[in-house]
Amino acid sequence: MFPLGPQYSNPLDTTAQISGKKVYAMKFSLPVLLGAAAMFVAPHAQAIVNIDYVAVGNPGNAADQDYSGQGAFGAVSQAFAIGTYEVTLTQYTEFLNAKAAADPNALWNASMQTDLNIAGIARAGSSGSFSYSVMGNGQRPVTYVSFLDAMRFANWLGNGQGSGSTETGAYTLSLGGLAPRNPGATVWIPSENEWYKAAYHQPAAQGGDSDNYWLYPMRTNAVPFSDQPPGATPDNTRVGNFYQDDSVANGYDDGYAVSGSTTLSSTQDYLTNVGAYASSGSFYGTFDQGGTSSSGTTPSTVRRGACGAARGATARSTCERRSATTPIRRSSASILVFVSRPSLSQPWPSV
Numbered sequence: 001m002f003p004l005g006p007q008y009s010n011p012l013d014t015t016a017q018i019s020g021k022k023v024y025a026m027k028f029s030l031p032v033l034l035g036a037a038a039m040f041v042a043p044h045a046q047a048i049v050n051i052d053y054v055a056v057g058n059p060g061n062a063a064d065q066d067y068s069g070q071g072a073f074g075a076v077s078q079a080f081a082i083g084t085y086e087v088t089l090t091q092y093t094e095f096l097n098a099k100a101a102a103d104p105n106a107l108w109n110a111s112m113q114t115d116l117n118i119a120g121i122a123r124a125g126s127s128g129s130f131s132y133s134v135m136g137n138g139q140r141p142v143t144y145v146s147f148l149d150a151m152r153f154a155n156w157l158g159n160g161q162g163s164g165s166t167e168t169g170a171y172t173l174s175l176g177g178l179a180p181r182n183p184g185a186t187v188w189i190p191s192e193n194e195w196y197k198a199a200y201h202q203p204a205a206q207g208g209d210s211d212n213y214w215l216y217p218m219r220t221n222a223v224p225f226s227d228q229p230p231g232a233t234p235d236n237t238r239v240g241n242f243y244q245d246d247s248v249a250n251g252y253d254d255g256y257a258v259s260g261s262t263t264l265s266s267t268q269d270y271l272t273n274v275g276a277y278a279s280s281g282s283f284y285g286t287f288d289q290g291g292t293s294s295s296g297t298t299p300s301t302v303r304r305g306a307c308g309a310a311r312g313a314t315a316r317s318t319c320e321r322r323s324a325t326t327p328i329r330r331s332s333a334s335i336l337v338f339v340s341r342p343s344l345s346q347p348w349p350s351v
């Protein structure tokens with residue numbers, strides 16, 4: 001394993017025992033770090049996907065109270081790491097170009113190209129030689145990723161990218177979407193407890209809420225503001241991309257965050273770049289766990305709550321809770337993806 005580039009000190013970490021963000025590369029090509037984003041795209045097959053992770057320490061923490069009557073979440077016995085940001089269009093496009101020339105598993109969804117609210121990723125060519133390109137800004141999150149797609153993406157990352165398998169690794173795809181996380185997995189989809197802890201946990205002794213969990217994934221119990229990033233609101237440490245209208249022409253809470261309008265347009269791109277709300281991170285340093293796609297999202301869904309609410313999903317129909325080592329699962333065909341890995345103190349697999 002080889003950490004590359006600077007090891008950033010994380011301004012959101014307020015305690016010494018939580019290590020800062022580190023940027024790792026998974027293949028041999030030289031990565032180029034573009035600002036805070038850990039993604040490098042070359043014109044051809046040498047491009048690699050770098051995932052920027054933050055450490056989630058404080059292992060053995062207790063769960064939050066059960067707000068929804070559907071269980072108490074957030075307890076994680078082991079230290080782990082989670083993606084600082086959602087998986088981006090650029091990252092997923094690289095995956096498609098590596099593994100979806102024929103695309104027998106439908107890793108690409110036509111709505112990635114045709115839904116202008118999120119567009120997206122365009123496909124060209126014919127089966128066997130499909131190629132993919134980002135439409136617009138690639139630092140926006142990928143959407144229209146199914147749970148199976150996310151499992152395959154995690155496998156591919158863990159298998160060293162390139163021609164690495166999508167079918168084995170963290171998940172054995174022959175077992176389908178219910179496949180549990182395999183022992184020894186190196187990259188996986190966060191479990192609900194992992195996801196929840198990364199979003200809301202901050203020990204009271206480390207400056208958190210009195211019960212160690214915030215109500216919103218921005219280290220606050222106060223309702224966030226809706227605005228264009230990075231926010232021009234009374235408090236830009238709690239601002240995000242969701243729908244909120246206070247019926248006051250004050251420049252924020254004016255409807256959809258991106259457009260500042262209460263009217264939904266079929267041609268408006270409603271995504272914001274991952275990490276764009278730069279002062280609204282979680283305690284552990286993740287961003288956008290309240291979502292980066294405002295369509296249909298309200299403060300109540302930015303807020304944690306019942307399964308099926310928020311959790312960064314653009315569609316929140318149902319999801320299925322599972323054990324600590326199995327991932328968040330949604331029936332929706334559109335999820336926003338974070339990936340996790342073992343503690344940053346553990347090395348990457350050799351690739």
Ligand SMILES: [Ca+2]
Nearest residue numbers: 209211213214
């Ligand atoms: Ca609390």
Ligand SMILES: [Ca+2]
Nearest residue numbers: 227228251252
């Ligand atoms: Ca505004």
Ligand SMILES: [Ca+2]
Nearest residue numbers: 248252253254
């Ligand atoms: Ca307003």
